[in-house]
Amino acid sequence: MxxxxxxxxxxxxxxxxxxxxxxxxxxxxxxxxxxxxxxxxxxxxxxxxxxxxxxxxxxxxxxxxxxxxxxxxxxxxxxxxxxxxxxxxxxxxxxxxxxxxxxxxxxxxxxxxxxxxxxxxxxxxxxxxxxxxxxxxxxxxxxxxxxxxxxxxxxxxxxxxxxxxxxxxxxxxxxxxxVDSKESKLRLLSELSASLRGMLKADKAIEIVLDRIYKFLNLDDIYFARWISAEKRLEINHEIVFDEKHTLKGFNHKVSKNNPLIKLLTKNQHMTYKNKNVKKISRVFLGKQEPSIFCLMPVIIRNELLGTIICISTKPNAEASIEDVRVVLDIAGQLAVILNQSNLYEESLSTAQREFLLNSITTMIRDTLEVRGVLEKTAREVGQVFGVHACGAFMCKEGETAFNTGSIWATKKDFEEKLATIPLVENTPFLPDPIIQSISMPDVNGVDLGEHQELIKTIGLKSYLACSLLKGDKVAGVLVLGQFEHHREWTSSEVQLLEAITDQVEMAISQAELHEHLQRAERQMNLLHQVSAAIRDSLDLSNVMARTAQDLGEIMSTSRCFIRRLSSVQPLKILATEKEYISKNQELNKAADLILEFEQEWLESINDLPDVERASAILHIEDVMERYKNATEPLKSILETIKLKSFLGIPLVAAGQVIGCLCIHQCDRNRRFTQNEIDFAGRVAAEASIAVLNADLFAKVQHEAQRDGLTGLYNQSYFKTALHHEVERAKRTGSDLSVIMIDLDYLKKFNDTYGHKAGDEAIMLVAGKMEQCLRQMDIIARLGGDEFAALLPETKLDDAEKIAKRILDTLSRTQHSCGDNLSASIGVAGTPHEERSKEAILKAMDESAYVSKREGRNRVTSSTKLDELGPIEKKPIARNEEEAKNQEKSDQ
Missing domain, CATH: 3.30.450 (Beta-Lactamase)
Structure with a gap:
């Protein structure tokens, strides 16, 4: 119990x-x-x-x-x-x-x-x-x-x-x-389908698909290899790689007719690393490294293989489940549809479609009335419509053999630079035959390019299409399309479309050239009018010449333009070189201050010609570097420094004399100036010659108006004007200034006793000694008769008095040819004793000189003495020794 x-x-x-x-x-x-x-x-x-x-x-x-x-x-x-x-x-x-x-x-x-x-x-x-x-x-x-x-x-x-x-x-x-994974995959397929819907550009579709698969499978590298059936080869033309060392863009793999991989791909079967043939191919991508994912996905439609997507990952935990593979195969199927649509679109461009594209491009091009604008729009629109990496319009000027870049459009700056390096010169394989009009190279590497083979290999040009731009029966330009990352088969529809476009471009260029010609003619007339007006309205020669050079340089599209003024031709002496015009798009050193040997020889040789032929003695050098390739120093270094390629020189001739030259430099290319351009520059030079002549005449008249005819010193009018300006400057800056007045003693004696030539000699001696004793900045003038004056800027009264005494001492030791020594009555006035007033300074100067004469001559009187003497009452003073004695008796 x-x-x-x-x-x-x-x-x-x-x-x-x-x-x-x-x-x-x-x-x-x-x-x-x-x-x-x-x-x-x-x-x-x-x-x-x-x-x-x-x-x-x-x-x-x-x-x-x-x-x-x-x-x-x-x-x-x-x-x-x-x-x-x-x-x-x-x-x-x-x-x-x-x-x-x-x-x-x-x-x-x-x-x-x-x-x-x-x-x-x-x-x-x-x-x-x-x-x-x-x-x-x-x-x-x-x-x-x-x-x-x-x-x-x-x-x-x-x-x-x-x-x-x-x-x-x-x-x-x-x-x-x-469930989430399936929803994510369905969402991926749905989003991808929406992104690709309506797309006709194969390259863009491939880029989108590779990006989505790359992220979906968390890959290291992914490639798209295009199957070129006619050549039995696979070519990798798109990729996304984790490391740039893995790039294989442009890699080609030629296969035999019975290649097992192609057979399986053609049967729409994908392959993984377990396939022994895939293992062999993987060595191209990974060497001996074992991948966690390596599979080939067919891009196929209606038993036509278009290419394969190669997926690679070496990440330890990376895997692609059966469901993942199915998703990628679905994506590859969508890509196949887009590529097929793109191929059909390119191959079956109907006449109506071509006309629509042609009309669209033509409208854009022909709305432009400038050649450069036509070329820019042509390159851009054609490049975008054809979906190429780069498109360029290149032009050849009349008489030249090389084609210069008019405009280049490219998807990358690198492609633009590469297209510009293609050697477009006569007799190269890149220029179409004028009769055939176009040239097509789907695989540039398969063409014998001779000496250019290495260059094309370096820049990586894969496919090339070009079409001539004709002007009459001559080739004036070429429209070029380039593919750099992969090959491209140019369809007959594309070639026909490009030829039709170039026909329209030719008409647009002709229209634009006519418009530019009219504009240029109008600008030339305006320039001639401006130069003529400037000559009439302005006597500032430097500004007129600089403006003329700038306008002429812009109108003629030159690199440099400038005008030299000459004081002598034999020997050559340059009076002045006016400010030069330098083109904004040129990185050039200034050259106007450099006189070239051939320029000097040309100018000196003109002087040997008859007067009537000098104005037409033009120097035109189309290829400076070729002509002077064996030049010695310093010409060789100068030409290298200023980068001069073409030269045009026109003499400035007035009254049969060469007074200057108009110089035009072309530094970006060799240029043959047309006769119209030379004639226009000659007309400008003729107007400039008149401007120089007028300026010289004005300078001469102005010199005569400001100078004393006997001594060449400034006259009284100029002295008073200069004094006014210096007084005003002194007021603004608080600086000092002084004046000295010199009255030559007994000038009448020289005139009466020895004649007026002796009097003139005495005046000239005083003028010379004043120039000797004074600074270059001081203004020396002859006021009239026996009176002289000097304006001393930045000088105090005490210093001016010392200078006046030095002048007096110099004059006292100066002997006239008649045997007498010179003497003078000198008055000095200035700041700070006098106020800064023109009238006050002139009055003090005059009274000081009067006191010197009154008190016996041959002396210097400072205006400070006027304070002791009080008001000065001026009386007539004897003009010679006899009058002086009589005046003394009268005063007694």
Whole structure:
């Protein structure tokens, strides 16, 4: 009886414990369901809780699901005993038959599995396969050791419940991931389809597709190889690479007729690294490195192979599932449709479509009335319509053999520079025959280019199409299309369209040239009118010449233009070189100050010609560097410095004399100036000659108006004007100035006794000694008769007095040819004694000189003495010694 009670009591206690465990577990599950933990975190938390709740020594879980990986071991004994089992996880998983119910929600001893070399501890380990009966797949295993629970125990059932709950968590997470993954793939296909819808540009479609696949599979590199059926070769023309070292753009692989890879691709079968032929090809991309993903996806439509997409990854965890491969194959199928549409569009351009494109381009081109504008629009519109890497319009001037860049449009700056380097010169394989009009090179490397082969290889030109621009029966230009990253088959429709466009461009250029010719003629007339008006209205020769050079340089599109004025031709003496015009788009050194040897020889030779022929003695050198390639120094260095290629010189002739020259430099190219251009420049030079002549005449008249006819000193009028300006400057700056007045003593005696020539000699001697004693900046004038004056800027009165005494001393030691020495009565006035006033200074100067004469002559009187003398009353002073004696007697 007592035993029964004891058993009943134990049973009740066990039931209570079991009930408590279940309650705790349910509460924990409810708590976790309300949390924001993901599947991996839920499983880890639940395992730890169950281990603690049920007193299990060790629990280990290994699982992979929904992009999650769990590798968790909780053990009170440490993890060492699981070292062997951890390495055999894959063997354990392979031993589980997911079709057998035995493995569903069951704990299985490790000893029952067919695993060799297990330790005793490992044999006591129980294994719980995490198997989904719905998906029929194993996600992982749970390992438990030292289970003290019997199968009949409620704790055992609770443990199975926990493990089954973990299985459900994994199953739901994996199902959700698969749904999300499918939705993501469907969304990818939908977005890609929308991006490609209506697209007719093959290159753009390939770029979009490669980018989407690259991101979808998380690849290292992806390539598109175009299949060129006619040549039986694959050519990589698009790529996205993780490392620039992996670039293979332009790589060609020629295959035999029965190549197994092409056969499989043609059958719309993709291939992976398991294929031995694919392994061989992988060495081209990876060398000996093993890839995690390497597959070839066919781009095919209606059994016509268009190319293949090559997907590569070496990332350790990268993989492409069957579902992923199917998605990529769907994308490749969409690309095949776009490429086929693009090919059909290019090959079947109807007359109506060509006319539409032609009309659109023609309208844009012919709306422009400038040649440069026509070329720019042509290059841009044709380049965009044809979808090429670069398109350029190149023009050849009459009489020249090389084609110069008119305008280039390109998708990259690099392509623009490369297209500009193509040698477009007569007798090169890049210029079309004028009769055939166009030239097409789908594979430039397959054409014999002679000496240009290396250059074309260097710039990477793959395909080339060009069409001549004719002017009458001569080639005036060429329209060029270039492909650099991959080859391109030019269809007959494209060639015909380009030829039709060039016909319209020729008419547009002719129209623009006529318009520019009329504009240029109008500008030339305006320039001649401006020069003539400037000659009439302005006597500032430097400004007139500089403006003439600038306008002429702009109208004639020259690099430099300037005018020299000469004072002598034999020997050559340059009077002045006016400010030169330099073209804005030229990085040039100034050259106007450099007289070239051939320019000097030309100018000196003109002087030997009859007067009537001098104005037409023009020097025109089309190729300066060729003519003077053997030039010696300094001409050789000068030509290299100023980069002169063509020269035009026109003499400035007035009254039969060469008075200057008009010089025009062309530095960007060799230029043959047309006769119309030379004639126009000659008319400008003739007008400039008149301007120089007028300016010289004006300068002569002005000189005569300002100078004393006998001495060449300034006259009284100029002196007073200069004094006015200096006084005003002194007022502004607070500077000093002084004046000196010199009255030559007894001039009448020289005139009466020795004649007027002797008087003139005395005046000239005074003028010379004043110039000798004064500075270059001082202004010396003859006021009239025997009176002279000097204006001394920046000079105080005391300093001026010293200078006046030096002048007097010099005059006293100067002997006239008649034997008498000179003497003078000198007056000095200036600041700071006088106020800064023209009238005050003149009055003080005059009175000081009067005092010197009154007090006996041959002396210097400063205006400071006037303060002692008071007001000066002027009386007539004797003009010679006899009058002076009579005046002294009268005063007595």
């Amino acid at each position: 007592a035993d029964r009670k004891m058993e009943s009591k134990k049973k009740a206690q066990t039931q209570n414990i079991s009930k408590d465990l279940k309650t705790a577990l349910l509460n924990k599950i409810l708590e976790l369901q309300g949390s924001s933990l993901d599947a991996k975190e839920l499983i880890g938390t639940l395992i730890t809780f169950a281990q603690s709740l049920l007193g299990i020594d060790t629990v280990a879980i290994y699982a992979n699901f929904a992009n999650h990986e769990i590798n968790l071991i909780n053990s009170s004994q440490g993890t060492k005993q699981y070292t062997h089992l951890g390495h055999l996880i894959e063997l354990i998983a392979e031993s589980v038959d997911v079709q057998s119910p035995k493995y569903y929600n069951s704990l299985i001893p490790a000893s029952e599995l067919n695993i060799k070399n297990l330790s005793e501890a490992e044999e006591n380990t129980y294994i719980y396969p995490i198997v989904s009966p719905n998906a029929r797949q194993i996600y992982g295993v749970v390992l438990l050791t030292n289970l003290r629970l019997l199968p009949s125990n409620d704790e055992y059932k609770i443990l199975l419940f926990v493990l089954n709950y973990i299985t459900k968590i994994i199953e739901e997470a994996d199902l959700s991931f698969q």
